[in-house]
Amino acid sequence: MNCGRPATGTAGRRARVAVVGAGLSGLACALHLSGAGYEVDVVERQDHPGGRAGRLDMDGFRVDTGPTVLTMPELLDEAFRAVGDSVHDRLELIPLHPAYRAFYADGSSIDVHTDRTRMAAEVARTSGVEEAVGYLRLRDRLTRLYGIEMRSFIDAQFDSPLDLLGPDLVRLAAMGGFGRWAPAVGRHLRDERLRRLFSFQALYAGVPPQRALAAYAVIAYMDTVAGVYFPEGGLRAVGAAMASAAAEAGARVHLGTSVRRLERHGDRIAALHTDRGERLPCDHVVLTNDLPDAYRMLGHRPRRPVPHRYAPSAVVLHLGTDRTWDRLAHHTILFGHHWERTFTEIVDGGTTMSDPSLLVTRPTLTDPTLAPPGRHLHYVLAPAPNLRAGRIDWDREGPRYRDRIVATLEKRGLEGLDSSVCAERLVTPADWERQGMAYGTPFSLAHTFAQTGPFRPRNTVRGTRNAVLAGCGTTPGVGLPTVLVSGKLAAHRILERSERGRG
Template identity: 80%
Template sequence: MPIHRNRGARDGRRPRGPRGRDPVVVVGAGLSGLACALHLLGAGRDVVVVEREDHPGGRAGRLDLDGFRIDTGPTVLTMPDLLDEALGAVGESVHERLDLVPLAPAYRAAFADGSTIDVHTDRAAMAAEVLRVAGPREAVGYLRLREWLTRLYRIEMRSFIDAQFDSPLDLVRPDLLRLAALGGFGRLAPAVGRRVRDERLRRIFSFQSLYAGVPPDRALAAYGVIAYMDTVAGVYFPRGGMRAVGDALAAAAAKAGGVLRYGESVTRLERSGDRVTAVLTDQGERLPCDQVVLTTDLPAAHRLLGHRARRPVAHRFSPSAVVLHLGTDRTWDSLAHHTISFGGAWRRTFEEIIGEGRPMSDPSLLVTRPTATDPALAPEGRHLLYVLAPAPNLAAGRIDWDAEGPRYRDRLVATLEERGLSGLGSSIRAERLVTPADWARQGLAYGTPFSLAHTFAQTGPFRPGNTVPGTANAVLAGCGTTPGVGVPTVLVSGKLAAARVLSRTGGGR
């Protein structure tokens, strides 16, 4: 049996098993790396995880500020069955490790005309809400849209998301025709618009494509699967914040015998021919490995491997985001746990961010109030707000964010006050602003936490694969590889990376 080292242990060597194998070294204790580790441990492999931060979670980061416990990465959790699958690999369950609260509504959408729509994942509740705000025809259209999204999801998950791709020929499978028949290779905005006509509903069921780095008018209709996850499958919040997810996966991995080494950065990969033989850290440690799984940002992974990605054209990266974390001494009843505050502009916002490389003049914002569900995340009588404003990445825009950031922060506060959060500015007791320049300082390419955009040329078999040409025992995981960006998909990427390792070496010790 493997020997579990305590958190922060320096000795990564482990006794070799009967087959004389060194462990699999996973670089990065983000959600993809932890999912990969759990699947490998469940298959009987020895695993060492190396993480530069002093805690797990990766981009699901954390900040403790004046008694406020802040999530600095994703705030929306969907598809908890994928967490359950990863934990189930080592005989545990999501319900044993996490206290997940289903959110009802999943979102509240607030519009420039003063109207609001609560987005429910329950079919009957959402149909009643659509009937209330838009009438019977739109309620029928919503049910048609929901059915279409569900059919998209079922096909895509089994054949195109939770699936390995080695070449474009791997697309040629029976579900390809089914996806085409559903209109999956058309455009998202028109596909949604054929089912609901109310502009507010069209926004609610298509804005998610921006997380994939593409405006709804240009995104493949197949990316309606993200709207399925948000508006049909359900949105959850873990008590303790999103940091609890990384903590839960890491604890399960440690219990299963994995070694987790925090506070160590990987500086180099030692190679012999086409094999990586060891991982070297900034602490002077040499960690021998049988296989290595790299979950770092894609350019960083290729730098460690010592080559550039082989691609006829340069990768296109997603837009970035400005995030304003606020600890306040008051709250507002108009805010749900998640509130999408839409500006009056719509198509123009995408042109400004992606085409012109400048901040939105009439911003649409995601405002998360985690203390609505878990008051313990803030001092007694205080509240947390997380304000996300999509923004150009550093390749698209030429903005001096160190100079512009404070001014943009003031614009965001003023905009939210104009939209009903009166007295927001004077209520702030703690804050932290994060701009694309800050994401870049964290090592994220072009200052975006959303990695590669999901254009057609960067989707499915055209997205960077999880194997590395010219390297026999290195595998990639995370949002830069297949299947893509988002908490559910990076969990799948970890599972697929583990499957690659096991297909090369088999399970067991």
């Protein structure tokens, strides 16, 4: 990252950067900039780092409230290496075997292994040798897709649609990347159960698999080929480790501090003013807060012919129990009968699922210290409409929907779940909105074609020379790996501007 000369501001001093938000994108940005010689202030309103990778302490249970799936640890390592550190020195990353377990309405189950040979054997066992051959072809395709997209479309800056042009665009088109995800998977696999396993990740992109660009099947590569990990101590340990590394590299991390306003001089942001009465001067500012809030702080109104489209939301139920169920892996997907109807109900109808498909994460299988002795922790995620698509009074309906989710889980093999609960927390789209997330979704903007690559909100802001955006609302998009890249890209913008200023 370091361009060879220390970053300087006026009067020869080191350039100062203020980062709003100690989420993973903001911390990645802080690490890259600290390693390049900048003075960095990170301001976070919560009393802990991590942002959407949040935490909740619940009667002795240590709960991750945000993402539960960690892939692509090399992107984390890249951020740590910017300050001469290493992810392996900071975190104990435990590979998950299987990465997922899937149960279907017909009573069958399939384990997802990231090892090529083990997964081919599992597919042959459950679906036949011909499907195993199709799986191997799909795996090779996903690997090629990742290689093209990472270098030219994910880890890349965009200032114009013309930036797409190049040999990799041709390669992506030749691979059918601008077709649809579900049909692309279907060309390799006939078994509907397997098709779901390699396309449910479209939920992360906020678009039904039948409508999502085939290019986004790269998320399935991250989940099913590159490997799924769990950090000892939970996902909360990631933000804590990054914040510690940044502080040791010289960054100042201000927790429990809110930004009241930005001090603007013409087309430049000169300082942040906090709720503690501090004025933090800056030569550059990075905003990682939710996109509408960042634009509001900057006094910016994007020019768009149509409004941004937001991804579906989720209802999350955190359950501390006095028992668990051996059929659950660390991550278990419980599919309902009517998979495609699920998306129609959530995305088009703005209603909850009539036949829920649910993700159940059991982190205490891998790290028992996250719960009191003899207790277990379960994280249940149910996709749900965001507050723009749906008109649900969640404060009233949330507890009823909680009971429906628990009843569904009991019918699908978790008998006695309700009576085993000794601590719980329900999180609905209304709760996400109260946390400052637009339209009550933690997944930000959907990855439609019109909100992909150069068409997604850029990480630069018209009319402000020294402000940069990072996080899931800007490029490259939603998900833990991509927000880490987003932080690096924001740091690169500042380095580029600093270099132009020296020239």
